Amino acid sequence: MGYYTSRSCTWATISRKITRYDTPTISIAQIAERFAVSYQAASTIVAQLEKVQILRETTGRKRDKRYVYSDYLNILAEGTKI
Numbered sequence: 001m002g003y004y005t006s007r008s009c010t011w012a013t014i015s016r017k018i019t020r021y022d023t024p025t026i027s028i029a030q031i032a033e034r035f036a037v038s039y040q041a042a043s044t045i046v047a048q049l050e051k052v053q054i055l056r057e058t059t060g061r062k063r064d065k066r067y068v069y070s071d072y073l074n075i076l077a078e079g080t081k082i
Contacts, residue, residue: 025058025066 032042046067049055055067 025068026055027064027066 028042028046032039056070058066058068
């Protein structure tokens with residue numbers, strides 16, 4: 001399994017790749033698989049994307065967490081609030 005290096009991708013590229021898929025939720029394991037990085041590297045990526053409010057954890061669990069691209073959900077929710 002390959003490991004993430006700052007030379008191979010920028011954080012902006014990673015953010016775009018994570019958030020461009022059909023489903024608005026993703027797990028750390030899915031990120032690790034999609035980018036061919038270690039689970040720890042994927043976890044670091046998620047923590048940094050959470051810090052800048054690109055991803056948000058939705059389950060409240062300690063394990064098997066799911067993350068959501070907040071802006072995507074906000075767009076989907078537009079016009080549905082009463």
